[in-house]
Amino acid sequence: MNYIFDEIRRKYLVLTPEEWVRQHVVQYIIKEKGYPKALIKLEGGLKLNSLQKRTDIVVFNTQGEKILLVECKAPTVRITQNTFDQIARYNIIHKVPLLFVSNGLQHYACKINISTRDYHFVENLPHY
Secondary structure: EEEEOOOOEEEEEOHHHHHHHHHHHHHHHHHOOOOOOOHHEEEEEEOOEEEEEEEEEEEEEEOOOOEEEEEEOOOOOOOOOOHHHHHHHHHHHHHOOOOEOOOOOOOOEEEEOOOEEEEEEOOOOOOO
């Protein structure tokens, strides 16, 4: 069994295909996009319709407000409407203005206007 070190949670985790994607996305948002490591939370829980769910990555600003919600899939999982429906359901609870979905091969970023429920895809994930 292979393991990967998670520098956010500071522990070794089993290296599943989804974990590989999650760790690469974390490094990307830290190193390429400037998101502070201290403001990133991995695998946070949430309750949705009385079911316990898990978000892959949530990023906060310095005021403690959620600013980015990330859903990671294994590279063999296609990014489909179902993937966006899943992160949209999570965002009913979180109310985050920026969503990012990745399977390590395909990446999509979407800005959400929470008050108008309007959204549009953006070419690149914005810098912090």
